[in-house]
Amino acid sequence: MQLAGIRHRPESEDTAVLAAHQLQVRLQTARDDVAQVEILFADSYLWQEGTTALERRIMQPGLATQGNQYWQTTLTVPTNRVVYAFLITDTIGATVGYGEGGFFDDVATNWQTVGNYFHMPYMHVSDAELPPAWVKETVWYQIFPERFANGVRQNDPANVQPWGAGRVHRDSFYGGDLPGITAHLDDLAALGVNGLYLCPIFTSPSNHKYDTIDHFEIDPHFGTKADFQALVDGAHARGMRVMLDAVFNHFGEQSPQWQDVIKNGEQSRFADWFHIHGWPVGRDPKTKRLNYETFATGAAMPKVNTQNPAVQAYLIDVTKYWIEQFGIDAWRFDVADEVDHGFWRALCGALRAIKPDVYLLGESWHSSQSLVGNGQFNAVMNYPLTQPILALFNGQLNPEDYVGKTNLELMMYRQPNQQAMFNALDTHDTPRLLTTLHGQLTKFKSALTLLMLLPGSPCIYYGTEVAMAGGADPDNRRCMNWQPDEQEQQVRQFVTRLIKFRRQQADFLATSQLTWTIDGHCLILTRTDVEQTIQGRFNLGAQAVSTVSGVSPILTAGITANEMAPGGFELTVA
Template sequence: MNYTSIFHRPKNNFAYAYDEDTLHIRLQSKKGDLNEVTLIYGDPYLWKNDKWLYKKDPMFLAGSDDLFDYWHISIKPDNHRLRYGFICKDSIEAVVYTERGFFNEIQNHCHYYFCFPFLNKIDVFTPPSWVKDTVWYQIFPERFSNGDPSINPENVGKWGEAPTSSNFFGGDLQGVVNRLDYLVDLGITGIYFTPIFEASTNHKYDTIDYLKIDSHFGDKHVFKKLVEECHKKGIKVMLDAVFNHSGYGFEPFQDVLEKGEQSIYKDWFHIKQFPLKEENKVNYRTFGFEPIMPKLNTENKEVQNYLLHVAKYWIEEFNIDGWRLDVANEVDHHFWREFRKTVKSIKPDVYILGEIWHDSMPWLQGDQFDAVMNYRFTNAALDFFAKQTSTVEEFQNELTKVIQSYPQHVNEVAFNLLGSHDTPRVLTMCQGETQRLKLLYVFQLSFTGTPCIYYGDEIGLTGGDDPGCRKCMEWDSTKQDLDLFFFVKKLLSLRKKYASFRSDGEFAFKDLAKDILSYTKTAGSEELMFIINRSNVKKEIQLPDNFNHVLDIWTNQYVSKHLPLKGHDFAILLKNFK
């Protein structure tokens, strides 16, 4: 037995309260090393004859990556408190793993064991329940639809011309209002807007006034109408908050430029020395190396108050449903804790989404974000389906690692995207092969989490890195890939119809055949098995005995024992338990 690979810590993703009565406990061990793991657990205050009273329950193997197995159990402690350990068995021996190390026998005193002191309801991570059933659509307002030409910027380009980093095409909020029925028809239930506040660029990540709609997009009247119309149609609205940095034209920064050390706003920014500019050198911290984006000092109380006022204002006045937080990992944790308290006190089910591209457990402990943009999912999915640079085993290993990195209720609301304004278009990543993209959508829309479609991906827009990925939406139906559109629409209708298709479902990879990706989603009395053939070779797949004579909900045909699957094809098999 490999003792050095056996690991548990009673915190974060290894031991957490799933709800106010339920604990989830996980153990990590070397891949293939253990045959069986049993949880020893009990109330630390229950004793008899000077011996601690405990129970034993088997854990199940929840998944494996390239290095580790992950064992899982869900329990409901009678008195909301727990001491616990693990009996680990391989083919040779059995040992007891506790907080104090390994033992050959079960120890009779609870002080040897790991501790979950008390399951306090207030400590339970509670993301908004509506999020896991939401399908998001990301809109880059300047390039989506021009609904009011009277507010176009000067020198506006012709809609559909090649985008550059600095040109404008006149997309606005009225254009979104005009296209809401299109989104409803597709099956969208949430819109994520990149910034809409006053700024000098077309992307608006250089905010000048956080309390004003950019005049090229409209005004507060049209935005209020937009939110109201979205809500009438069952669509949530999430705005982009750029609180890591401001724009160069932000009034407090302009005051510092003008008055230097005499400015009352000098502590609003990270200034190294005065003057702020010396020829080509800047003496203040920025986002990246962008001088037009000075970094805000969120440790400053006045900055905190201002930004928290902004966060409250758009919820209180316009009833928005979520905030996406730009460059969230570069802002201090203390500010985000205050941010969460502030917005949740106004609207408890508001969705807080952080832009973080890496492992994000420090931000997902219930005191800061509800979710992050799940780029770890994105990169794994693109490598497997679009670039085809990873094997089925490598893909499953990487996704298992992501799943096991977070508690289950964090995974249920993870923001799963395939592309955005910061990445090449997903069809371009697929080398223009629509069938690769279709398989990507099958996986994205059935994986645990809340999926997001970047505007235009559903009708086959292409483009490389910025600015290529920010081209104008194509509204001429003769130039849209309508087959792709209806494919995505059908997937979304199935996602809406079947609970196990959505995030309600328990996810598990299966090993049915070589080079075939297969997994199940289970919810209540319903189980779906997804089988995907990424290759261009026809496969004959023998189905498990418990999936005999089942309905393929994609083709609406019944399948028994053997499933013939063409190259670049898939099946979605439904089994209902009695």
Template sequence: MHLEAVYHRIKQNWSYAYDHKTLHIRIRTKKEDITKVDLYCGDKYGWENTHQVISMEKWASDGLFDYWEAAVQPAYRRLVYYFALHNESKTAYMLEKGFFDHPPEVIYEGLFDFPFLNPADVISPPAWVKDAVFYQIFPERFANGDPSNDPEDVLPWGGTPSPDNFFGGDLQGVIDHLDYLTELGINAIYFTPVFEATKNHKYDTKDYLKVDPHFGTNETLKQLVDACHTKGIRVMLDAVFNHCGHTFPPFVDVLHNGKASPYADWFHVREWPLSAAEDGLTYDTFAFEPIMPKLNTENPEVKDYLLGVAKYWIEEVGIDGWRLDVANEVDHQFWREFRRTVKAIKPETYILGEIMHDAMVWLQGDQFDAVMNYPFTNILLSFFARRQTRAEEFANAIHKQLASYPKQVNEVAFNLLGSHDTVRLLTLCEGKVERMKLASLFQLTFLGTPCIYYGDEIGLDGEYDPYNRRCMEWDEAKQDQDLLSFFKGMIQLRNSHAALRTGGLKFLQDQHNDYVLAYERRDAQDRFVIVMNNSERAVTSQTVVSGSCWHNIVTGQSVRADKGQLNAELPAYGYMILQATQA
């Protein structure tokens, strides 16, 4: 028994309140080392009358570890507990104070202690996000609905993009195409910045309280949000609060007046006077970019200004979420105050941080509801696009990612396969639409909140910026209509069945094909098995399942499992989606 691999601690993703009644307790053990784990638990003030033994479920495994979980509803919202770890030859008892060969004799000393399930401490993301399908729009490249606000040097729609050119995309263009989005099945939009700035991406903010004139007016944004809400679409804006642009009036004042400026402490100045010389910046910026000076969010005036911005667009325009740019470079205290401010106005506001690494410290209920799930992105791209991993490694990586966060955080994770910051998915798939479909199919049948980058659904491709920011193609003759139909069908399937959004997940075995990925999604109403062949040759999938009668949603045919095994022919990069018709 390898006790050195066993891990548990109080709170975070190991011991947490899932809702106001339920605690989830998890423990990690060495893979295939422990055959059974029992959770001994009860009330610390009344153990004799409340204690119980719960057999924990091995709910996930990765390449090194098994993860066990139990759900407990303590009658008095208090819980003390310890674990009994079993294998074929030994039982060990794990308490907070260590490992023992026998159960504790004094129950009030050394146990793990969840002191009290306080409702205010429960991580409670907005419920609507679990059912959302987001669509990311880069406003300058989506649609030109109002040529009167075009920049002077605007280029004809659909030309070759560059870091500095403009094609006239605006908010009216989005309004004009809302029917397209609803037909696609979209019920939430994430906009990259819409506030006044100099660049086409608008991440160099000049005025946080004014829509960029090339996009329209504040009233245009209000009309857009109202129109979206009428169609059941939520709207999330981009908050660029780590840094501003070089034309932001307080920064301009500091450039002119130096230390004497009333805004001198709004920024992180290393040395006076400010200089962006080639031999080194004298002020902190985003990524050494001279035109994006970093804001000092510890300064009370800066804090008040930015929190006022966050309030303004919720109160005056009615937005439903904030995506927080470069969120991990802003101090935690600012984000705590940001959350309190935003949630006091509109509790159902979705707060999404841009963090590309482990983000548990931001996801404990006091800062963000979710983060952009780039670990998920990388897992899918490695398997489907780059084909660097096998199905078992893919499943291990997904399990490890799920074990990293509480369940309610995973349910609203922002699952993306591409954005304005990445190579287009179709390009990563070497132009092979079939591989792109497989990646998108997993994204759309997995828990969390999927986001589609504009144009992916009709076959836009492109390398890094600027080519991943091409103009949206509105000529249907130039769109991949088969791919568009695929996205519509898969989004509709997701929207129609809660099992594909919040149901249980189980990976299934195909011992004969390393690149066949099979998994089950289920809840009390539905049960699905999805099987994918991520290889260049046709295979016979021999997937182990429970249940014998299935309906193939893709072909409309009935499928039977023979002695608990599906024997199905799958073409290269083919897939099937089976819905159980009988247990």
């Protein structure tokens, strides 16, 4: 038995309080090394006084990564207190106990020693911070407001270009605004999305608005607060939630706080709102380096000192304002992994106090267990789960490695949080899906389908539904195509059917068992429970393969005459 492959950490992603008296437990072992895992558990007080006996349950093998196997079960604990340990049997029949003190011999006296058990002193559902139930049922639609639709010409910037004209540059303006989004809410409702994620809408000199000047005001080129309220009300009337984007890692250089620092130097009342290491602020004449911290290396985005109580109070007031005054449903926080955890706990606690079902999402490009739970976010943007899909369909990752990487990411978070992870194949920060897949529409449809079959809350980037192309920023921020040709309209019809399927099966896809099979060059993802089986079969080879006989798929791509072309898929429900 490979003891080095065995791991469990209580009160981490390895345990999840699902409800009162319900604790989900995971154990990691080396792959292909263990035949069975039993968990022994009891209320520690009742067990030690002899009024209850240890219970035993066989754990089920779940997902496997490239090197590890995960085992899982859900315990029902009448008193909300529990101690537990694992009895592990390897493939040749050898056994070992495993608990808080490490490994111990499988003999009766050791199983009677409470110090050998992991402890969950009390299962507080409030501490579990379960994500809002509505999130796992949501299909998001991300909008870059400056490029979605121009609803009011009177608020256009002076240097506005005709819609969609010319090559997109970093300083291009096309006049997209909030009334333009509101005017297209019926189109979005017809598409089937039920969550709108808006990139920043606050006062800013740029087209992207990630260099905020005033967090309490709508950028005048986007409209007014009345326009925003109309958008929120219109979205809510159509069953859509609204998520705003906040940039609290840094301010724009034109913000009044930073301008006061520029003007008054060390005497500025905002001097300690930023990370400043020399005066006057600027570049050191010798090293040519900035003497203040920024987002990345951008001099125009000075980093905010979120450990300052005055800064914390200001930013918390910002987020509360847009919830209390306009009724938004969620916040996405930019560069969340570069902001201190203490601030996030203070902010998230304040928002949950005024809106218990608020969805709080952090931006991170890597696995970020430290940001999820523990008083912080419900979820993060799940790039480590979604980006391997692109590599898979581009032939840069073989199916075996794809499955291992994906399963690893699925085990990074507690199941309730995994259900709320924000899953997107393209965003304003990445090349567009069609371009990444070299214009291959069949693979494009297959990748979207695989995304929709995975746990999490999926997101469509504006224009993806009509197969818009675009390379790296700023090319991925082209104007929305409101006049799709026949092929693009067919893509929209496909995406509409896919979203309808996802929303109809949302509860099932959040909780059903997930298994992978590799059959030649086909990757098969199966989701099952006691009542239903959903299966996606994807051809990742260079040659066509036969379709599954005797089954009528509900969605397909690349299938003709009972053959599935390279990059194609078939989706079945039984």
